[in-house]
Amino acid sequence: LLTGFSAGDIMSFNPVTPIPQVGGADLENNKLDSFRSFVASMIAEFSGKSAEDILALLEVPKNSDHGNIAIAIPKLRVQGNPSQIAKQWVEKFSPNEYITSCTASGHYLNFEINKLLLANILLDDIYKRKEKYGTNQSGAGKKALVEFSSPNIAKPFHAGHLRSTIIGNFVKNVHDANGWETIGLNYLGDWGKQYGLLAVGFEKYGTERELLNNPIKHLYDIYVKINKDVDEDETINDQARAYFKKMEEGTLTFSYIIYIKNLIISYSSGDETSLILWKKFRDLSIEKYKDTYARLNINFDVYSGESQVSNESNNRALDILKEKNILKESDGALIIDLKQYKLDIAVVQKNDGTTLYITRDIGAAMERYEKYKFDAMYYVVASQQDLHLKQLFKILALMGFEWVDRCKHINFGMVNGMSTRKGTAVFLDDILEQTKESMHEVMRQNEKKYSQVENPDQVADIIGISAVMIQDMSAKRIRNYTFKWDRMFSFEGDTGPYLQYAHARLCSIERNCGFEINPNIDISLLSEKSALDLIDMVAQYPDFVKGALNTLEPCTIVTYAMKLSHTVSVALETLWVLGQEHKIAEARLLMYWACRITLGNALKLLGLTPLERM
Ligand code: ARG
Missing domain, CATH: 1.10.730.10 (Isoleucyl-tRNA Synthetase; Domain 1)
Known part of the structure; x- marks a missing residue:
């Protein structure tokens, strides 16, 4: 079986041949790399190419009858007929304790390794490393920010959020396993005109008792009710817009304060009221989310959200955009025309002066880079938002942030038929x-x-x-x-x-x-x-x-x-x-x-x- 190698040598499992040093091989964390280093340095000798490059070209044969390591000769780009070369190299091959045989199969060279030696090294290693087995340190010193899950307060936690949660957690774990420092961030949807509407709804239907009891459900119920009301009474929409404007400006009138005073733990002036109410909605919802995520074994390092992007960042973003001459006015709103990139138009400020989803994403990205100086930032978001994220990355690039290259959209498809048997699950x-x-x-x-x-x-x-x-x-x-x-x-x-x-x-x-x-x-x-x-x-x-x-x-x-x-x-x-x-x-x-x-x-x-x- 083990051609060209005597049984006695193999049984010793104390190889005397030193492992060749090949760039890119991770001898400590990947025991197959020891064996690959031999193959790579051998082929380097035969071909005159660099062992490091060859290492990266080595494959694991699909069929284990073809050995453990293979290389497609054409990938080496050497002069001559690949199958001839394969045959010549088989002639030159001499086995050692690690690599026991080499055979040619068409354009491929297949290598058999000393499997019992591998078993010996591997079991030893796993015994020592246990939970750490499989991990490596290639990302040491690098930082990845992974934004995932990011549901919207008062709205259903739909299949897209579930997928983002599952996939995002995986993205984070994979970085951890490769030695990166990671930060898991939940960017809650908790700002925008709809939340002005929710606040209007809360005044009409909300109670503190129910809010404390089950915040996610209570806010959702209110949201459903007030949305029905809007269908009958358009003026509610105006109220919502006005409320949201005040939320952004931080100025609410006294009558609001009286109405919601039960919820206010402390306040110094009327200006802060809407934000205190808001903080309560958020805090209670986050509490609840934490329990549910714990069931999935998921922990976020940061609960952020659209409401947490400061006015200052949003304004600074708008200033840079103005400075770079990227903004246009259209009916009192501010827009960025991205048609030349086939990315449509992005509205960054409404005609009443309030921000939009994309505006806050620009501000948030700037804040995150300043705070974390990440080497990679991932947005784990459904592919329905492909255009949104393309717009975001294009705008950040136009603003001159070269770190935009570190941002990646990890997208995913839709789930059909997730409505449960009872058809009621929204959370x-x-x-x-x-x-x-x-x-x-x-x-x-x-x-x-x-x-x-x-x-x-x-x-x-x-x-x-x-x-x-x-x-x-x-x-x-x-x-x-x-x-x-x-x-x-x-x-x-x-x-x-x-x-x-x-x-x-x-x-x-x-x-x-x-x-x-x-x-x-x-x-x-x-x-x-x-x-x-x-x-x-x-x-x-x-x-x-x-x-x-x-x-x-x-x-x-x-x-x-x-x-x-x-x-x-x-x-x-x-x-x-x-x-x-x-x-x-x-x-x-x-x-x-x-x-x-x-x-x-x-x-x-x-x-x-x-x-x-x-
Ligand atoms: N809350 C959003 C939604 O449910 C997802 C947020 C995605 N992240 C982002 N930075 N825009 O659609």
């Missing part, structure tokens, strides 16, 4: 509650198993959330998908429950084996094909973590976790731990344990809470 809480209920129903169908679950309610909550999240992250972000209530809860197929089940099953092996993990195993006992396939999968995890930083596509990690789980279940058909000779049981236990750590790390990267029992 994140309701969605999660109904998910939990449905999951609970599915679990009850297996009575025997169900009776063994200690805390079925919590387990149903976690699996249900995993179901929703995995469904969401299974395809490329930009694709629309249909919310399939029954399909996503299934324990079979590419679902969240399947992944949780795979993880829990690995945990049960550890629980039931009757002995402790021993890191000093006899590696040669892991030489079955399905064991080596597992080692192969586990070894690739650091590649996926690194790759996810470039694509920011959660589906790459979902696919990885699925494949790992499938490979585990294939291995479990034949490679048992229970009832085996002790040395064999120990070796397999360590291998499954490494799979459990890796799968758990992948699930956490996706934002899931890996379950130990279910």
Whole structure:
């Protein structure tokens, strides 16, 4: 099997050949890179190209029968016929402890590595690093600001916000895993004329008791009612506009103060009243959001929002725009004509002097750069806002901010059919509650198993959330998908429950084996094909973590976790731990344990809470 290499050398696992230094290889965090460094430096010698460039061209063959490392000769851009060259290089190849064989297959060169040596190095490494396995420090010293979720106060938390929450959390986690410093920011929709309308509505329908009791629901109810009223009485709209203008200016009259005085904890002058009321709406809503996000295991470092962008920043933005001659007046409003960039027109000030969504986004971006000096800023927002964000980035560029190149829109498609069975869910809480209920129903169908679950309610909550999240992250972000209530809860197929089940099953092996993990195993006992396939999968995890930083596509990690789980279940058909000779049981236990750590790390990267029992 191991052509050109004697069995004795391989069994030693103490390689004497030093690993060549190749730029770009991360020997500490990616054990496959040691093996790749040999291949890269070997091909560098044959081709005269730089080993660093070659390293970046190495691939993992789709089919593991083709070895572990491959390179497409044409990518090297060397003179001559690629398949001839491949054959010549095979002749020149000489094996060592790391790379055991080299074969030509058309334009490709395929390399077989010493898999047991890899297993030895890898299991050792995972044993030491545990939760850190897969991470790297490539982003050390860099800062990423990730803006995500960003729901609107008093309005439904719709599927777009749910996707932003799930994907945004992933974007943040991926940066963390690659060594970046990250800041998660929730930019609440809490400002604008609609909130003038809400304030008018609050005066008519609001009570402090209900506000304290369930702020999100109360404000939403008021919002629905006052919007109905507007249909019958247009003048309410004028009141809303006027109220919003006062909110922006910070000037409200005394009668308002009397009306809402129950809500005012302290105030010094009439000027601040609207803002105090506002602060209360915001604070109570944020309190509530925090609880719900906690259920999803999400924590924001900053709760910001449109209302938090200072007048000063908005004015400074307008001043720069004026200075640069970008603003035009149109019917008393200020606009930016972006037609030459095929980006339509952006209105940045209404004719009553108030700001708009995009104005506040300009001010917010400026404030964020000043405050955080980020190396990257992500806006995780539905693709319905593609034009808005393109306009924003274009305007920032026209204003002369070269850091606009660090801003990226992470967009995603729509979800169809998310209305729940009852058809009533408008808040994140309701969605999660109904998910939990449905999951609970599915679990009850297996009575025997169900009776063994200690805390079925919590387990149903976690699996249900995993179901929703995995469904969401299974395809490329930009694709629309249909919310399939029954399909996503299934324990079979590419679902969240399947992944949780795979993880829990690995945990049960550890629980039931009757002995402790021993890191000093006899590696040669892991030489079955399905064991080596597992080692192969586990070894690739650091590649996926690194790759996810470039694509920011959660589906790459979902696919990885699925494949790992499938490979585990294939291995479990034949490679048992229970009832085996002790040395064999120990070796397999360590291998499954490494799979459990890796799968758990992948699930956490996706934002899931890996379950130990279910
Ligand atoms: N609140 C907005 C909405 O629900 C999303 C905010 C997106 N972020 C931004 N910086 N504009 O549509």
